[in-house]
Amino acid sequence: MARKLMKGCEAIGEAAIKANCKLFFGYPITPQNEIPEYMSRRLPQVGGTFVQAESEVAASNMLYGAAGAGERVFTSSSSPGISLMQEAVSYMAGSELPVVIVNIMRAGPGLGGILPSQADYFQSTKGGGHGDYRLLVLAPSSVQEAVDLMQDAFDLADHYRNPVMVIADGLIGQMMEPVEFKEDRQPCRSLPSKDWATTGWKGEGRPRAIVNSLFLDPNLLERHNEKLTAKYAEMARNEVRVAEYFTDEDYDLLVVAYGSVARVCLSAIRQLRAEGKRVALVRPISLFPFPTEVIERAANKAGRVLVVELSTGQMLEDVRMAVGKDFPVAFHGRTGGNLVTPDEAREKILAQLAAREASR
Amino acid sequence: MKDKLAFGYPEGLTTGGTHYCPGCTHGIIHRLIAEVIDELGVRERTVGVSPVGCAVLAYNYFSTDYQEASHGRAPAVATGIKRARPDLMVYTYQGDGDLASIGMAEIVHAANRGEKFTVVFVNNAIYGMTGGQMAPTTMPGQVTSTSPRGRELDLAGHPIRMVELISTLHTPAFVARGTVIRPLQAVQTKELLRRAFQYQKEGKCFSMVEILSTCPTNWGMPPAEALNWLEKTMMPYYPLGVFKTPEEGVDRAPLPLCGLQDGGK
Amino acid sequence: MQHEMIFAGFGGQGVLLIGKMIAYAGLNSGKEVSWLPSYGPEMRGGTANCTVVVADEPVGSPVVASPWAVVAMNLPSLDKFEPTVAPGGVLVINTSLINRPAVRTDVRVVNVAANEICNELGNPKGANMVTVGCFVGATEVVPVQQMEDLIRETFAAKPKLIDVNVECFRRGLEVGRAQKAV
Numbered sequence: 180m181a182r183k184l185m186k187g188c189e190a191i192g193e194a195a196i197k198a199n200c201k202l203f204f205g206y207p208i209t210p211q212n213e214i215p216e217y218m219s220r221r222l223p224q225v226g227g228t229f230v231q232a233e234s235e236v237a238a239s240n241m242l243y244g245a246a247g248a249g250e251r252v253f254t255s256s257s258s259p260g261i262s263l264m265q266e267a268v269s270y271m272a273g274s275e276l277p278v279v280i281v282n283i284m285r286a287g288p289g290l291g292g293i294l295p296s297q298a299d300y301f302q303s304t305k306g307g308g309h310g311d312y313r314l315l316v317l318a319p320s321s322v323q324e325a326v327d328l329m330q331d332a333f334d335l336a337d338h339y340r341n342p343v344m345v346i347a348d349g350l351i352g353q354m355m356e357p358v359e360f361k362e363d364r365q366p367c368r369s370l371p372s373k374d375w376a377t378t379g380w381k382g383e384g385r386p387r388a389i390v391n392s393l394f395l396d397p398n399l400l401e402r403h404n405e406k407l408t409a410k411y412a413e414m415a416r417n418e419v420r421v422a423e424y425f426t427d428e429d430y431d432l433l434v435v436a437y438g439s440v441a442r443v444c445l446s447a448i449r450q451l452r453a454e455g456k457r458v459a460l461v462r463p464i465s466l467f468p469f470p471t472e473v474i475e476r477a478a479n480k481a482g483r484v485l486v487v488e489l490s491t492g493q494m495l496e497d498v499r500m501a502v503g504k505d506f507p508v509a510f511h512g513r514t515g516g517n518l519v520t521p522d523e524a525r526e527k528i529l530a531q532l533a534a535r536e537a538s539r
Numbered sequence: 540m541k542d543k544l545a546f547g548y549p550e551g552l553t554t555g556g557t558h559y560c561p562g563c564t565h566g567i568i569h570r571l572i573a574e575v576i577d578e579l580g581v582r583e584r585t586v587g588v589s590p591v592g593c594a595v596l597a598y599n600y601f602s603t604d605y606q607e608a609s610h611g612r613a614p615a616v617a618t619g620i621k622r623a624r625p626d627l628m629v630y631t632y633q634g635d636g637d638l639a640s641i642g643m644a645e646i647v648h649a650a651n652r653g654e655k656f657t658v659v660f661v662n663n664a665i666y667g668m669t670g671g672q673m674a675p676t677t678m679p680g681q682v683t684s685t686s687p688r689g690r691e692l693d694l695a696g697h698p699i700r701m702v703e704l705i706s707t708l709h710t711p712a713f714v715a716r717g718t719v720i721r722p723l724q725a726v727q728t729k730e731l732l733r734r735a736f737q738y739q740k741e742g743k744c745f746s747m748v749e750i751l752s753t754c755p756t757n758w759g760m761p762p763a764e765a766l767n768w769l770e771k772t773m774m775p776y777y778p779l780g781v782f783k784t785p786e787e788g789v790d791r792a793p794l795p796l797c798g799l800q801d802g803g804k
Numbered sequence: 805m806q807h808e809m810i811f812a813g814f815g816g817q818g819v820l821l822i823g824k825m826i827a828y829a830g831l832n833s834g835k836e837v838s839w840l841p842s843y844g845p846e847m848r849g850g851t852a853n854c855t856v857v858v859a860d861e862p863v864g865s866p867v868v869a870s871p872w873a874v875v876a877m878n879l880p881s882l883d884k885f886e887p888t889v890a891p892g893g894v895l896v897i898n899t900s901l902i903n904r905p906a907v908r909t910d911v912r913v914v915n916v917a918a919n920e921i922c923n924e925l926g927n928p929k930g931a932n933m934v935t936v937g938c939f940v941g942a943t944e945v946v947p948v949q950q951m952e953d954l955i956r957e958t959f960a961a962k963p964k965l966i967d968v969n970v971e972c973f974r975r976g977l978e979v980g981r982a983q984k985a986v
Contacts, residue, residue: 184824184831184839202623228622232615233648240612240645244619247606248586252623270609321862354866355824355839357831377604377620379584379627389598391607439866446864520869 182357188213194329201227202252204241210349211283214255235260239267246276247390249376255281269308273392277336283352286516294516295349300493313411315343316466322356338368350439421470422462430459433481447524471501549573562755562762585628592634593667611642614649629656639675653710658747663754671757711785718751808868812853813877818932823854829946830858838866930972937973941980
């Protein structure tokens with residue numbers, strides 16, 4: 180299939196349709212309105228259903244019901260709306276429901292602004308709702324990668340019976356890039372049958388399906404938590420996704436960045452390498468599970484790390500955890516919807532290279 | 540001639556006890572729903588939804604597939620199920636705090652979209668599960684654990700009449716109120732439930748049946764007295780009847796504006 | 805080879821559209837491209853701009869601080885983006901709405917009276933087509949034929965608008981070619 184120029188938000192919607200998702204429930208919020216608009220146009224064409232819910236609270240609970248009935252379903256929102264969904268996210272994690280949630284992040288806290296941000300890293304990777312749970316969190320850095328990760332997200336959700344969150348900043352949502360939808364795409368994981376779904380109980384063939392996260396007996400609830408924890412450990416073993424740039428060459432500084440910020444850093448690094456500066460980049464694609472081992476190894480080779488984010492330092496904590504407290508880790512962050520430019524990244528990288536030189 | 544079973548245990552219910560308090564009318568309502576499911580022959584494609592509240596464990600009592608919902612969100616969950624699988628028969632079983640307080644947005648919008656599921660709204664004028672706090676349907680002057688001086692209207696407003704509220708919506712729907720405190724009224728309420736489920740079965744409309752119910756434990760009175768209290772206190776404020784059907788016209792004529800032309804007299 | 809461009813003007817002048825056309829033309833001629841709009845309150849009646857990158861290799865940063873070219877359709881856009889043009893780059897100025905000359909001397913300045921030209925051609929909304937034509941004529945950043953095809957595609961639903969917009973584009977093209985770097 181030929182490459183087509185598509186806006187990130189619309190490409191995300193089309194990817195869901197290609198993943199055979201026939202249901203979308205959502206509520207308008209900038210900067211992701213192109214997703215519900217696209218779904219409202221496209222889903223009826225493929226026999227699907229679009230519902231504009233009365234709130235993100237309702238939309239996320241519609242997701243719960245539809246996933247509980249065994250269908251592929253997704254919603255999208257932006258930061259304040261995702262906050263409203265956290266109740267249902269916790270219930271869906273507790274009830275082990277496979278859903279896909281897209282967060283086109285905007286700057287916060289509170290109403291904040293509508294420009295790009297990566298400040299929902301904690302919310303998505305550490306559990307934004309109540310209780311012990313984890314989401315699989317994927318962060319694309321291009322429109323094509325958003326398409327690929329969206330399709331994988333549905334497979335991963337079904338495989339693990341777990342909510343998967345795709346987080347991108349407003350930049351990825353709003354920009355247009357060429358995309359290609361692969362013909363004959365195969366699921367990226369095995370898809371177990373959904374015999375747990377509430378499709379109507381015939382009295383035989385399977386136990387009565389009850390979608391539920393209520394366990395009043397502490398021992399039963401503890402066992403349920405242990406089961407979930409084992410699942411999250413399995414995700415951590417099998418689902419780390421990471422892109423490495425120049426890490427098999429010699430380098431004096433490792434940059435860690437994700438999403439669109441990683442592209443900006445990569446532009447600066449390519450330019451610097453052409454000038455003889457030795458810099459490498461690790462770009463986490465899965466934020467949970469976090470590529471701890473890759474970062475630890477790559478960081479040790481450099482002896483110095485620079486983390487760049489559109490936040491005041493959230494992924495930074497996971498990088499610090501990966502390299503240990505005595506390791507020199509510098510940070511550069513922008514907030515408020517301001518972006519990191521290649522020149523700015525270049526300047527910060529050069530400063531770290533100079534600091535490394537000075538500390539020798 | 541074959542023997543005909545005149546009375547038996549509904550297939551729609553599981554066997555074994557419930558956790559409901561003595562004198563509580565949830566048990567009767569459960570049975571009526573189960574009988575209607577049996578009689579319509581839809582048990583194998585029925586999915587119930589219960590949110591937080593006294594019926595939080597209802598999935599243990601109905602022998603159908605079931606989904607637990609968070610507090611107030613059952614109409615959203617039911618929307619998801621019904622939109623995903625329109626062939627299923629879906630109902631929510633919600634209390635007054637759940638439906639009329641925290642879940643007000645979800646019930647109004649599900650009704651207004653005309654979602655084709657059935658809502659069973661059990662109104663006992665109090666929060667039961669959490670131990671007797673004031674509900675949006677608590678009666679004026681009624682003492683609860685959070686209205687120790689009785690519901691004060693200047694602070695808490697008047698009780699919300701949900702079927703009246705929902706029946707002002709234009710989208711065709713079946714909206715009715717019954718009770719189960721006397722055998723005849725239980726039979727009438729079963730008929731309301733049957734119609735509500737029948738409309739759903741025919742793919743017609745959103746349907747909602749409010750059922751006035753007692754809570755002897757949290758009202759602090761013996762069951763028989765609770766029945767009388769409901770009849771004397773709640774029924775005059777919450778009249779029984781069918782408020783709306785999909786067949787009839789729905790808009791009431793507004794009262795004329797008074798006093799605009801005659802100087803406000 | 806990589807070209808970064810910013811197209812800027814009032815909301816409603818069609819700068820997002822001409823940026824998109826350059827991106828499509830790049831894609832259709834086998835290049836890698838990205839198109840990034842400004843979005844937000846400034847969309848509503850204020851200034852609008854988009855950043856387009858056309859490159860041989862996959863596009864790195866879609867955010868560009870010092871673009872190779874700036875196309876300014878009104879004065880606020882010139883004020884905002886003139887200082888950012890990379891030395892040796894291109895600055896296209898719509899002189900119909902901009903009453904000052906360029907300050908920069910280290911960039912190639914291309915002038916076009918876009919509104920006068922489109923008014924003259926009876927297509928008062930075609931200033932963006934004149935401007936993008938001028939830009940393509942002065943730089944040959946994308947093939948002319950690709951652009952004309954895109955105009956036909958863009959206005960396919962309103963056939964009456966096709967020819968006048970192609971005409972606007974061609975007039976712009978001439979103006980641009982006349983100012984082409986030697």
